Amino acid sequence: MFILSSREFRRTEGISTTELLTRILKRLTKLEGSTSVTGPFEKPNLRRTRSVDFTPGTEFVLQSSKELLTQKQSYEPTTSRLESDSESSSSPNHVGWTNCGMSYMPNTLRITQFCNGEYGLREPTADDTVVYVPGTFDLFHIGHLSFLEKCLEFGNYLVVGLYSDATAALESQRMGVILTLQERLLSVLACRYVSNVVIDAPHEVPASLLDHFKVNYVVVGQDTKLPFSCDGRDPMKIPKQRGIFRRVDSGSSVTTTSVITRILKHRVDYEQRNRSKEAKEAKLIASLKSNATCLGLSLKN
Known part of the structure:
Protein backbone atom coordinates (compact mmCIF):
# COMPACT_ATOMS: atom_id res chain seq x y z
CA MET A 1 0.00 0.00 0.00
CA PHE A 2 1.36 3.40 -1.00
CA ILE A 3 0.58 6.54 0.92
CA LEU A 4 0.76 9.66 -1.21
CA SER A 5 1.65 12.91 0.49
CA SER A 6 1.76 16.45 -0.78
CA ARG A 7 3.29 19.68 0.41
CA GLU A 8 1.78 23.06 -0.26
CA PHE A 9 3.95 26.12 -0.86
CA ARG A 10 2.24 29.46 -0.36
CA ARG A 11 2.71 32.18 -2.96
CA THR A 12 4.67 35.30 -2.09
CA GLU A 13 2.25 38.21 -2.18
CA GLY A 14 2.68 40.61 -5.08
CA ILE A 15 4.85 38.24 -7.16
CA SER A 16 3.28 36.06 -9.84
CA THR A 17 4.27 34.54 -13.17
CA THR A 18 1.67 36.65 -14.94
CA GLU A 19 3.04 39.82 -13.35
CA LEU A 20 6.60 38.96 -14.44
CA LEU A 21 5.43 38.27 -17.99
CA THR A 22 3.68 41.63 -18.02
CA ARG A 23 6.86 43.39 -16.91
CA ILE A 24 8.92 41.67 -19.61
CA LEU A 25 6.42 42.37 -22.40
CA LYS A 26 6.02 46.02 -21.40
CA ARG A 27 9.79 46.45 -21.27
CA LEU A 28 10.15 45.00 -24.77
CA THR A 29 7.37 47.23 -26.08
CA LYS A 30 9.08 50.26 -24.60
CA LEU A 31 12.46 49.37 -26.08
CA GLU A 32 11.00 48.63 -29.51
CA GLY A 33 9.50 52.10 -29.60
CA SER A 34 12.93 53.67 -29.17
CA THR A 35 15.25 54.11 -32.13
CA SER A 36 18.15 54.33 -29.73
CA VAL A 37 18.87 53.28 -26.19
CA THR A 38 18.36 56.42 -24.13
CA GLY A 39 16.83 57.59 -20.90
CA PRO A 40 16.99 54.98 -18.14
CA PHE A 41 18.88 52.64 -20.48
CA GLU A 42 21.57 55.15 -21.32
CA LYS A 43 25.14 54.16 -20.46
CA PRO A 44 25.90 55.35 -16.92
CA ASN A 45 28.91 56.82 -15.27
CA LEU A 46 29.98 53.79 -13.26
CA ARG A 47 31.57 55.94 -10.59
CA ARG A 48 28.12 57.15 -9.56
CA THR A 49 26.88 53.68 -8.75
CA ARG A 50 28.05 50.98 -6.39
CA SER A 51 27.46 47.95 -8.56
CA VAL A 52 26.85 46.95 -12.15
CA ASP A 53 25.62 43.78 -13.80
CA PHE A 54 27.22 43.37 -17.20
CA THR A 55 24.96 40.95 -19.06
CA PRO A 56 25.00 41.35 -22.86
CA GLY A 57 22.42 40.19 -25.32
CA THR A 58 19.74 42.88 -25.47
CA GLU A 59 20.63 43.69 -29.08
CA PHE A 60 19.70 40.12 -30.05
CA VAL A 61 16.48 40.27 -28.08
CA LEU A 62 15.37 43.51 -29.74
CA GLN A 63 16.33 42.32 -33.21
CA SER A 64 14.41 39.08 -32.72
CA SER A 65 11.44 41.03 -31.44
CA LYS A 66 11.25 43.23 -34.53
CA GLU A 67 11.59 40.23 -36.83
CA LEU A 68 8.76 38.42 -35.06
CA LEU A 69 6.49 41.44 -35.23
CA THR A 70 7.20 41.74 -38.96
CA GLN A 71 6.41 38.08 -39.53
CA LYS A 72 3.11 38.25 -37.63
CA GLN A 73 1.17 40.51 -40.02
CA SER A 74 -2.07 39.84 -38.19
CA TYR A 75 -0.64 40.98 -34.89
CA GLU A 76 -2.02 44.22 -33.49
CA PRO A 77 -0.67 45.87 -30.36
CA THR A 78 -2.91 45.14 -27.44
CA THR A 79 -5.03 47.93 -26.03
CA SER A 80 -5.22 46.22 -22.66
CA ARG A 81 -3.27 47.11 -19.55
CA LEU A 82 -0.05 46.21 -21.37
CA GLU A 83 -0.12 49.45 -23.37
CA SER A 84 -2.78 51.61 -21.79
CA ASP A 85 -1.15 51.76 -18.39
CA SER A 86 1.02 54.69 -17.43
CA GLU A 87 4.81 54.57 -17.31
CA SER A 88 4.68 53.56 -13.67
CA SER A 89 2.80 50.38 -14.53
CA SER A 90 5.97 48.88 -15.98
CA SER A 91 7.59 49.31 -12.62
CA PRO A 92 8.06 46.17 -10.54
CA ASN A 93 6.00 47.93 -7.88
CA HIS A 94 2.95 48.07 -10.16
CA VAL A 95 -0.14 46.57 -8.56
CA GLY A 96 -2.36 44.61 -10.96
CA TRP A 97 -5.16 42.09 -10.80
CA THR A 98 -2.67 39.24 -10.95
CA ASN A 99 -1.34 40.32 -7.57
CA CYS A 100 -4.80 40.14 -6.01
CA GLY A 101 -4.54 43.88 -5.42
CA MET A 102 -1.31 43.57 -3.44
CA SER A 103 2.35 44.30 -4.08
CA TYR A 104 5.34 42.73 -2.39
CA MET A 105 6.39 44.72 0.65
CA PRO A 106 9.92 43.77 1.78
CA ASN A 107 9.94 42.80 5.45
CA ASP A 249 31.27 26.59 -16.72
CA SER A 250 27.82 25.90 -15.27
CA GLY A 251 27.09 23.29 -17.92
CA SER A 252 23.74 24.96 -18.62
CA SER A 253 22.81 26.97 -21.71
CA VAL A 254 19.97 28.77 -19.91
CA THR A 255 20.54 32.48 -19.25
CA THR A 256 18.25 35.36 -18.33
CA THR A 257 18.52 36.59 -21.92
CA SER A 258 17.55 33.18 -23.31
CA VAL A 259 14.53 33.05 -20.98
CA ILE A 260 13.35 36.46 -22.21
CA THR A 261 14.03 35.47 -25.83
CA ARG A 262 11.93 32.33 -25.36
CA ILE A 263 9.07 34.45 -24.04
CA LEU A 264 9.53 36.82 -26.97
CA LYS A 265 9.11 34.00 -29.50
CA HIS A 266 5.68 33.27 -28.02
CA ARG A 267 4.85 36.88 -27.32
CA VAL A 268 1.35 36.99 -28.80
CA ASP A 269 0.36 33.80 -26.99
CA TYR A 270 1.60 35.18 -23.67
CA GLU A 271 -0.23 38.47 -24.16
CA GLN A 272 -3.48 36.65 -24.92
CA ARG A 273 -2.89 34.39 -21.90
CA ASN A 274 -2.34 37.40 -19.66
CA ARG A 275 -5.46 39.19 -20.88
CA SER A 276 -7.58 36.10 -20.33
CA LYS A 277 -6.14 35.45 -16.87
CA GLU A 278 -6.45 39.08 -15.81
CA ALA A 279 -10.10 39.13 -16.91
CA LYS A 280 -10.84 36.05 -14.80
CA GLU A 281 -9.01 37.45 -11.78
CA ALA A 282 -10.71 40.83 -12.16
CA LYS A 283 -14.07 39.07 -12.14
CA LEU A 284 -13.09 37.07 -9.06
CA ILE A 285 -11.90 40.13 -7.16
CA ALA A 286 -15.07 42.00 -8.10
CA SER A 287 -17.03 39.14 -6.58
CA LEU A 288 -14.88 39.17 -3.45
CA LYS A 289 -15.27 42.92 -3.14
CA SER A 290 -19.02 42.49 -3.04
CA ASN A 291 -18.48 40.48 0.12
CA ALA A 292 -15.92 43.03 1.37
CA THR A 293 -13.27 40.38 1.80
CA CYS A 294 -10.27 38.86 0.06
CA LEU A 295 -8.60 36.05 1.93
CA GLY A 296 -9.80 37.54 5.19
CA LEU A 297 -8.56 41.04 4.32
CA SER A 298 -10.68 44.06 3.50
CA LEU A 299 -10.44 45.05 -0.17
CA LYS A 300 -10.00 48.68 -1.07
CA ASN A 301 -10.13 50.42 -4.42
Missing part, protein backbone atom coordinates in the same frame (compact mmCIF):
# COMPACT_ATOMS: atom_id res chain seq x y z
CA THR A 108 12.24 40.86 7.75
CA LEU A 109 9.70 38.11 8.45
CA ARG A 110 9.31 37.27 4.77
CA ILE A 111 13.07 37.39 4.24
CA THR A 112 13.78 35.01 7.13
CA GLN A 113 11.23 32.56 5.72
CA PHE A 114 13.47 32.22 2.67
CA CYS A 115 16.62 31.62 4.73
CA ASN A 116 16.41 27.87 5.13
CA GLY A 117 19.10 26.64 2.76
CA GLU A 118 20.85 23.29 3.15
CA TYR A 119 24.07 25.01 4.21
CA GLY A 120 22.25 27.62 6.32
CA LEU A 121 22.88 31.34 6.71
CA ARG A 122 25.71 31.57 9.20
CA GLU A 123 29.10 33.07 9.91
CA PRO A 124 32.00 31.26 8.22
CA THR A 125 34.26 29.22 10.47
CA ALA A 126 38.01 28.77 10.31
CA ASP A 127 37.45 25.44 8.58
CA ASP A 128 35.29 26.87 5.80
CA THR A 129 36.52 27.66 2.30
CA VAL A 130 34.71 30.85 1.31
CA VAL A 131 33.62 31.46 -2.29
CA TYR A 132 32.39 34.92 -3.34
CA VAL A 133 30.05 35.07 -6.34
CA PRO A 134 28.92 38.50 -7.64
CA GLY A 135 25.94 38.88 -9.99
CA THR A 136 22.38 40.04 -10.66
CA PHE A 137 20.55 36.68 -10.65
CA ASP A 138 17.46 38.09 -12.35
CA LEU A 139 14.55 35.70 -13.02
CA PHE A 140 16.39 33.01 -11.04
CA HIS A 141 16.52 29.92 -13.27
CA ILE A 142 18.22 26.54 -13.72
CA GLY A 143 21.31 28.22 -15.19
CA HIS A 144 21.83 30.17 -11.96
CA LEU A 145 21.24 27.05 -9.88
CA SER A 146 23.74 25.01 -11.91
CA PHE A 147 26.30 27.80 -11.67
CA LEU A 148 26.03 28.10 -7.88
CA GLU A 149 26.27 24.33 -7.53
CA LYS A 150 29.46 24.35 -9.62
CA CYS A 151 30.89 27.12 -7.43
CA LEU A 152 30.76 24.73 -4.47
CA GLU A 153 33.56 22.77 -6.14
CA PHE A 154 35.85 25.55 -4.91
CA GLY A 155 34.58 25.63 -1.33
CA ASN A 156 31.72 24.97 1.06
CA TYR A 157 30.67 28.51 2.06
CA LEU A 158 29.03 30.52 -0.71
CA VAL A 159 28.62 34.30 -0.45
CA VAL A 160 26.55 35.87 -3.22
CA GLY A 161 27.18 39.52 -4.04
CA LEU A 162 23.80 40.76 -5.30
CA TYR A 163 23.96 43.80 -7.59
CA SER A 164 21.55 46.73 -7.17
CA ASP A 165 18.61 47.53 -9.46
CA ALA A 166 19.88 50.91 -10.57
CA THR A 167 23.29 49.79 -11.73
CA ALA A 168 21.92 46.74 -13.56
CA ALA A 169 19.18 48.77 -15.24
CA LEU A 170 21.56 51.54 -16.28
CA GLU A 171 23.94 49.22 -18.11
CA SER A 172 24.26 50.29 -21.75
CA GLN A 173 21.84 48.53 -24.16
CA ARG A 174 20.41 46.27 -21.47
CA MET A 175 16.74 45.75 -20.68
CA GLY A 176 17.34 46.32 -17.00
CA VAL A 177 16.28 43.95 -14.27
CA ILE A 178 12.78 42.46 -14.26
CA LEU A 179 12.76 41.65 -10.54
CA THR A 180 13.68 44.26 -7.96
CA LEU A 181 16.66 43.84 -5.66
CA GLN A 182 14.40 42.74 -2.79
CA GLU A 183 12.59 40.24 -5.01
CA ARG A 184 15.85 38.84 -6.35
CA LEU A 185 17.10 38.58 -2.79
CA LEU A 186 14.32 36.12 -1.93
CA SER A 187 15.21 33.91 -4.90
CA VAL A 188 18.89 33.79 -3.96
CA LEU A 189 18.17 33.16 -0.27
CA ALA A 190 15.89 30.28 -1.21
CA CYS A 191 18.79 28.52 -2.95
CA ARG A 192 20.11 25.84 -0.61
CA TYR A 193 23.70 26.39 -1.72
CA VAL A 194 23.88 29.99 -0.48
CA SER A 195 25.30 30.75 2.98
CA ASN A 196 25.24 34.56 2.88
CA VAL A 197 24.25 37.45 0.61
CA VAL A 198 25.87 40.86 0.23
CA ILE A 199 23.03 43.21 -0.74
CA ASP A 200 23.93 45.92 -3.30
CA ALA A 201 27.38 44.48 -3.84
CA PRO A 202 30.05 46.74 -5.39
CA HIS A 203 30.96 46.23 -9.04
CA GLU A 204 34.66 46.45 -8.26
CA VAL A 205 35.49 43.77 -5.69
CA PRO A 206 37.38 45.62 -2.91
CA ALA A 207 40.03 44.24 -0.60
CA SER A 208 37.85 45.17 2.38
CA LEU A 209 35.11 42.79 1.23
CA LEU A 210 37.56 39.95 0.63
CA ASP A 211 39.17 40.48 4.02
CA HIS A 212 35.88 40.82 5.89
CA PHE A 213 34.48 37.53 4.62
CA LYS A 214 37.91 35.86 4.43
CA VAL A 215 37.25 34.99 0.78
CA ASN A 216 39.33 32.17 -0.69
CA TYR A 217 37.95 32.38 -4.24
CA VAL A 218 36.02 34.86 -6.40
CA VAL A 219 34.07 33.01 -9.08
CA VAL A 220 32.14 34.19 -12.16
CA GLY A 221 30.59 32.38 -15.11
CA GLN A 222 32.67 31.14 -18.01
CA ASP A 223 31.06 33.63 -20.42
CA THR A 224 30.47 36.49 -17.99
CA LYS A 225 31.69 39.78 -19.46
CA LEU A 226 33.75 41.94 -17.13
CA PRO A 227 34.31 45.31 -18.89
CA PHE A 228 36.56 47.83 -17.21
CA SER A 229 35.03 50.77 -15.36
CA CYS A 230 34.77 54.14 -17.11
CA ASP A 231 38.12 55.14 -15.63
CA GLY A 232 39.80 51.96 -16.88
CA ARG A 233 39.79 49.90 -13.68
CA ASP A 234 39.41 46.13 -13.83
CA PRO A 235 36.57 45.12 -11.45
CA MET A 236 38.47 41.92 -10.65
CA LYS A 237 41.87 43.55 -10.26
CA ILE A 238 42.32 42.74 -6.58
CA PRO A 239 41.06 39.11 -6.80
CA LYS A 240 43.40 38.58 -9.76
CA GLN A 241 46.32 40.10 -7.87
CA ARG A 242 45.65 37.70 -5.01
CA GLY A 243 45.39 34.76 -7.40
CA ILE A 244 41.87 33.85 -6.27
CA PHE A 245 39.87 34.77 -9.39
CA ARG A 246 38.24 31.83 -11.17
CA ARG A 247 35.79 31.18 -14.00
CA VAL A 248 33.46 28.19 -14.07
Whole structure:
Protein backbone atom coordinates (compact mmCIF):
# COMPACT_ATOMS: atom_id res chain seq x y z
CA MET A 1 0.00 0.00 0.00
CA PHE A 2 1.36 3.40 -1.00
CA ILE A 3 0.58 6.54 0.92
CA LEU A 4 0.76 9.66 -1.21
CA SER A 5 1.65 12.91 0.49
CA SER A 6 1.76 16.45 -0.78
CA ARG A 7 3.29 19.68 0.41
CA GLU A 8 1.78 23.06 -0.26
CA PHE A 9 3.95 26.12 -0.86
CA ARG A 10 2.24 29.46 -0.36
CA ARG A 11 2.71 32.18 -2.96
CA THR A 12 4.67 35.30 -2.09
CA GLU A 13 2.25 38.21 -2.18
CA GLY A 14 2.68 40.61 -5.08
CA ILE A 15 4.85 38.24 -7.16
CA SER A 16 3.28 36.06 -9.84
CA THR A 17 4.27 34.54 -13.17
CA THR A 18 1.67 36.65 -14.94
CA GLU A 19 3.04 39.82 -13.35
CA LEU A 20 6.60 38.96 -14.44
CA LEU A 21 5.43 38.27 -17.99
CA THR A 22 3.68 41.63 -18.02
CA ARG A 23 6.86 43.39 -16.91
CA ILE A 24 8.92 41.67 -19.61
CA LEU A 25 6.42 42.37 -22.40
CA LYS A 26 6.02 46.02 -21.40
CA ARG A 27 9.79 46.45 -21.27
CA LEU A 28 10.15 45.00 -24.77
CA THR A 29 7.37 47.23 -26.08
CA LYS A 30 9.08 50.26 -24.60
CA LEU A 31 12.46 49.37 -26.08
CA GLU A 32 11.00 48.63 -29.51
CA GLY A 33 9.50 52.10 -29.60
CA SER A 34 12.93 53.67 -29.17
CA THR A 35 15.25 54.11 -32.13
CA SER A 36 18.15 54.33 -29.73
CA VAL A 37 18.87 53.28 -26.19
CA THR A 38 18.36 56.42 -24.13
CA GLY A 39 16.83 57.59 -20.90
CA PRO A 40 16.99 54.98 -18.14
CA PHE A 41 18.88 52.64 -20.48
CA GLU A 42 21.57 55.15 -21.32
CA LYS A 43 25.14 54.16 -20.46
CA PRO A 44 25.90 55.35 -16.92
CA ASN A 45 28.91 56.82 -15.27
CA LEU A 46 29.98 53.79 -13.26
CA ARG A 47 31.57 55.94 -10.59
CA ARG A 48 28.12 57.15 -9.56
CA THR A 49 26.88 53.68 -8.75
CA ARG A 50 28.05 50.98 -6.39
CA SER A 51 27.46 47.95 -8.56
CA VAL A 52 26.85 46.95 -12.15
CA ASP A 53 25.62 43.78 -13.80
CA PHE A 54 27.22 43.37 -17.20
CA THR A 55 24.96 40.95 -19.06
CA PRO A 56 25.00 41.35 -22.86
CA GLY A 57 22.42 40.19 -25.32
CA THR A 58 19.74 42.88 -25.47
CA GLU A 59 20.63 43.69 -29.08
CA PHE A 60 19.70 40.12 -30.05
CA VAL A 61 16.48 40.27 -28.08
CA LEU A 62 15.37 43.51 -29.74
CA GLN A 63 16.33 42.32 -33.21
CA SER A 64 14.41 39.08 -32.72
CA SER A 65 11.44 41.03 -31.44
CA LYS A 66 11.25 43.23 -34.53
CA GLU A 67 11.59 40.23 -36.83
CA LEU A 68 8.76 38.42 -35.06
CA LEU A 69 6.49 41.44 -35.23
CA THR A 70 7.20 41.74 -38.96
CA GLN A 71 6.41 38.08 -39.53
CA LYS A 72 3.11 38.25 -37.63
CA GLN A 73 1.17 40.51 -40.02
CA SER A 74 -2.07 39.84 -38.19
CA TYR A 75 -0.64 40.98 -34.89
CA GLU A 76 -2.02 44.22 -33.49
CA PRO A 77 -0.67 45.87 -30.36
CA THR A 78 -2.91 45.14 -27.44
CA THR A 79 -5.03 47.93 -26.03
CA SER A 80 -5.22 46.22 -22.66
CA ARG A 81 -3.27 47.11 -19.55
CA LEU A 82 -0.05 46.21 -21.37
CA GLU A 83 -0.12 49.45 -23.37
CA SER A 84 -2.78 51.61 -21.79
CA ASP A 85 -1.15 51.76 -18.39
CA SER A 86 1.02 54.69 -17.43
CA GLU A 87 4.81 54.57 -17.31
CA SER A 88 4.68 53.56 -13.67
CA SER A 89 2.80 50.38 -14.53
CA SER A 90 5.97 48.88 -15.98
CA SER A 91 7.59 49.31 -12.62
CA PRO A 92 8.06 46.17 -10.54
CA ASN A 93 6.00 47.93 -7.88
CA HIS A 94 2.95 48.07 -10.16
CA VAL A 95 -0.14 46.57 -8.56
CA GLY A 96 -2.36 44.61 -10.96
CA TRP A 97 -5.16 42.09 -10.80
CA THR A 98 -2.67 39.24 -10.95
CA ASN A 99 -1.34 40.32 -7.57
CA CYS A 100 -4.80 40.14 -6.01
CA GLY A 101 -4.54 43.88 -5.42
CA MET A 102 -1.31 43.57 -3.44
CA SER A 103 2.35 44.30 -4.08
CA TYR A 104 5.34 42.73 -2.39
CA MET A 105 6.39 44.72 0.65
CA PRO A 106 9.92 43.77 1.78
CA ASN A 107 9.94 42.80 5.45
CA THR A 108 12.24 40.86 7.75
CA LEU A 109 9.70 38.11 8.45
CA ARG A 110 9.31 37.27 4.77
CA ILE A 111 13.07 37.39 4.24
CA THR A 112 13.78 35.01 7.13
CA GLN A 113 11.23 32.56 5.72
CA PHE A 114 13.47 32.22 2.67
CA CYS A 115 16.62 31.62 4.73
CA ASN A 116 16.41 27.87 5.13
CA GLY A 117 19.10 26.64 2.76
CA GLU A 118 20.85 23.29 3.15
CA TYR A 119 24.07 25.01 4.21
CA GLY A 120 22.25 27.62 6.32
CA LEU A 121 22.88 31.34 6.71
CA ARG A 122 25.71 31.57 9.20
CA GLU A 123 29.10 33.07 9.91
CA PRO A 124 32.00 31.26 8.22
CA THR A 125 34.26 29.22 10.47
CA ALA A 126 38.01 28.77 10.31
CA ASP A 127 37.45 25.44 8.58
CA ASP A 128 35.29 26.87 5.80
CA THR A 129 36.52 27.66 2.30
CA VAL A 130 34.71 30.85 1.31
CA VAL A 131 33.62 31.46 -2.29
CA TYR A 132 32.39 34.92 -3.34
CA VAL A 133 30.05 35.07 -6.34
CA PRO A 134 28.92 38.50 -7.64
CA GLY A 135 25.94 38.88 -9.99
CA THR A 136 22.38 40.04 -10.66
CA PHE A 137 20.55 36.68 -10.65
CA ASP A 138 17.46 38.09 -12.35
CA LEU A 139 14.55 35.70 -13.02
CA PHE A 140 16.39 33.01 -11.04
CA HIS A 141 16.52 29.92 -13.27
CA ILE A 142 18.22 26.54 -13.72
CA GLY A 143 21.31 28.22 -15.19
CA HIS A 144 21.83 30.17 -11.96
CA LEU A 145 21.24 27.05 -9.88
CA SER A 146 23.74 25.01 -11.91
CA PHE A 147 26.30 27.80 -11.67
CA LEU A 148 26.03 28.10 -7.88
CA GLU A 149 26.27 24.33 -7.53
CA LYS A 150 29.46 24.35 -9.62
CA CYS A 151 30.89 27.12 -7.43
CA LEU A 152 30.76 24.73 -4.47
CA GLU A 153 33.56 22.77 -6.14
CA PHE A 154 35.85 25.55 -4.91
CA GLY A 155 34.58 25.63 -1.33
CA ASN A 156 31.72 24.97 1.06
CA TYR A 157 30.67 28.51 2.06
CA LEU A 158 29.03 30.52 -0.71
CA VAL A 159 28.62 34.30 -0.45
CA VAL A 160 26.55 35.87 -3.22
CA GLY A 161 27.18 39.52 -4.04
CA LEU A 162 23.80 40.76 -5.30
CA TYR A 163 23.96 43.80 -7.59
CA SER A 164 21.55 46.73 -7.17
CA ASP A 165 18.61 47.53 -9.46
CA ALA A 166 19.88 50.91 -10.57
CA THR A 167 23.29 49.79 -11.73
CA ALA A 168 21.92 46.74 -13.56
CA ALA A 169 19.18 48.77 -15.24
CA LEU A 170 21.56 51.54 -16.28
CA GLU A 171 23.94 49.22 -18.11
CA SER A 172 24.26 50.29 -21.75
CA GLN A 173 21.84 48.53 -24.16
CA ARG A 174 20.41 46.27 -21.47
CA MET A 175 16.74 45.75 -20.68
CA GLY A 176 17.34 46.32 -17.00
CA VAL A 177 16.28 43.95 -14.27
CA ILE A 178 12.78 42.46 -14.26
CA LEU A 179 12.76 41.65 -10.54
CA THR A 180 13.68 44.26 -7.96
CA LEU A 181 16.66 43.84 -5.66
CA GLN A 182 14.40 42.74 -2.79
CA GLU A 183 12.59 40.24 -5.01
CA ARG A 184 15.85 38.84 -6.35
CA LEU A 185 17.10 38.58 -2.79
CA LEU A 186 14.32 36.12 -1.93
CA SER A 187 15.21 33.91 -4.90
CA VAL A 188 18.89 33.79 -3.96
CA LEU A 189 18.17 33.16 -0.27
CA ALA A 190 15.89 30.28 -1.21
CA CYS A 191 18.79 28.52 -2.95
CA ARG A 192 20.11 25.84 -0.61
CA TYR A 193 23.70 26.39 -1.72
CA VAL A 194 23.88 29.99 -0.48
CA SER A 195 25.30 30.75 2.98
CA ASN A 196 25.24 34.56 2.88
CA VAL A 197 24.25 37.45 0.61
CA VAL A 198 25.87 40.86 0.23
CA ILE A 199 23.03 43.21 -0.74
CA ASP A 200 23.93 45.92 -3.30
CA ALA A 201 27.38 44.48 -3.84
CA PRO A 202 30.05 46.74 -5.39
CA HIS A 203 30.96 46.23 -9.04
CA GLU A 204 34.66 46.45 -8.26
CA VAL A 205 35.49 43.77 -5.69
CA PRO A 206 37.38 45.62 -2.91
CA ALA A 207 40.03 44.24 -0.60
CA SER A 208 37.85 45.17 2.38
CA LEU A 209 35.11 42.79 1.23
CA LEU A 210 37.56 39.95 0.63
CA ASP A 211 39.17 40.48 4.02
CA HIS A 212 35.88 40.82 5.89
CA PHE A 213 34.48 37.53 4.62
CA LYS A 214 37.91 35.86 4.43
CA VAL A 215 37.25 34.99 0.78
CA ASN A 216 39.33 32.17 -0.69
CA TYR A 217 37.95 32.38 -4.24
CA VAL A 218 36.02 34.86 -6.40
CA VAL A 219 34.07 33.01 -9.08
CA VAL A 220 32.14 34.19 -12.16
CA GLY A 221 30.59 32.38 -15.11
CA GLN A 222 32.67 31.14 -18.01
CA ASP A 223 31.06 33.63 -20.42
CA THR A 224 30.47 36.49 -17.99
CA LYS A 225 31.69 39.78 -19.46
CA LEU A 226 33.75 41.94 -17.13
CA PRO A 227 34.31 45.31 -18.89
CA PHE A 228 36.56 47.83 -17.21
CA SER A 229 35.03 50.77 -15.36
CA CYS A 230 34.77 54.14 -17.11
CA ASP A 231 38.12 55.14 -15.63
CA GLY A 232 39.80 51.96 -16.88
CA ARG A 233 39.79 49.90 -13.68
CA ASP A 234 39.41 46.13 -13.83
CA PRO A 235 36.57 45.12 -11.45
CA MET A 236 38.47 41.92 -10.65
CA LYS A 237 41.87 43.55 -10.26
CA ILE A 238 42.32 42.74 -6.58
CA PRO A 239 41.06 39.11 -6.80
CA LYS A 240 43.40 38.58 -9.76
CA GLN A 241 46.32 40.10 -7.87
CA ARG A 242 45.65 37.70 -5.01
CA GLY A 243 45.39 34.76 -7.40
CA ILE A 244 41.87 33.85 -6.27
CA PHE A 245 39.87 34.77 -9.39
CA ARG A 246 38.24 31.83 -11.17
CA ARG A 247 35.79 31.18 -14.00
CA VAL A 248 33.46 28.19 -14.07
CA ASP A 249 31.27 26.59 -16.72
CA SER A 250 27.82 25.90 -15.27
CA GLY A 251 27.09 23.29 -17.92
CA SER A 252 23.74 24.96 -18.62
CA SER A 253 22.81 26.97 -21.71
CA VAL A 254 19.97 28.77 -19.91
CA THR A 255 20.54 32.48 -19.25
CA THR A 256 18.25 35.36 -18.33
CA THR A 257 18.52 36.59 -21.92
CA SER A 258 17.55 33.18 -23.31
CA VAL A 259 14.53 33.05 -20.98
CA ILE A 260 13.35 36.46 -22.21
CA THR A 261 14.03 35.47 -25.83
CA ARG A 262 11.93 32.33 -25.36
CA ILE A 263 9.07 34.45 -24.04
CA LEU A 264 9.53 36.82 -26.97
CA LYS A 265 9.11 34.00 -29.50
CA HIS A 266 5.68 33.27 -28.02
CA ARG A 267 4.85 36.88 -27.32
CA VAL A 268 1.35 36.99 -28.80
CA ASP A 269 0.36 33.80 -26.99
CA TYR A 270 1.60 35.18 -23.67
CA GLU A 271 -0.23 38.47 -24.16
CA GLN A 272 -3.48 36.65 -24.92
CA ARG A 273 -2.89 34.39 -21.90
CA ASN A 274 -2.34 37.40 -19.66
CA ARG A 275 -5.46 39.19 -20.88
CA SER A 276 -7.58 36.10 -20.33
CA LYS A 277 -6.14 35.45 -16.87
CA GLU A 278 -6.45 39.08 -15.81
CA ALA A 279 -10.10 39.13 -16.91
CA LYS A 280 -10.84 36.05 -14.80
CA GLU A 281 -9.01 37.45 -11.78
CA ALA A 282 -10.71 40.83 -12.16
CA LYS A 283 -14.07 39.07 -12.14
CA LEU A 284 -13.09 37.07 -9.06
CA ILE A 285 -11.90 40.13 -7.16
CA ALA A 286 -15.07 42.00 -8.10
CA SER A 287 -17.03 39.14 -6.58
CA LEU A 288 -14.88 39.17 -3.45
CA LYS A 289 -15.27 42.92 -3.14
CA SER A 290 -19.02 42.49 -3.04
CA ASN A 291 -18.48 40.48 0.12
CA ALA A 292 -15.92 43.03 1.37
CA THR A 293 -13.27 40.38 1.80
CA CYS A 294 -10.27 38.86 0.06
CA LEU A 295 -8.60 36.05 1.93
CA GLY A 296 -9.80 37.54 5.19
CA LEU A 297 -8.56 41.04 4.32
CA SER A 298 -10.68 44.06 3.50
CA LEU A 299 -10.44 45.05 -0.17
CA LYS A 300 -10.00 48.68 -1.07
CA ASN A 301 -10.13 50.42 -4.42
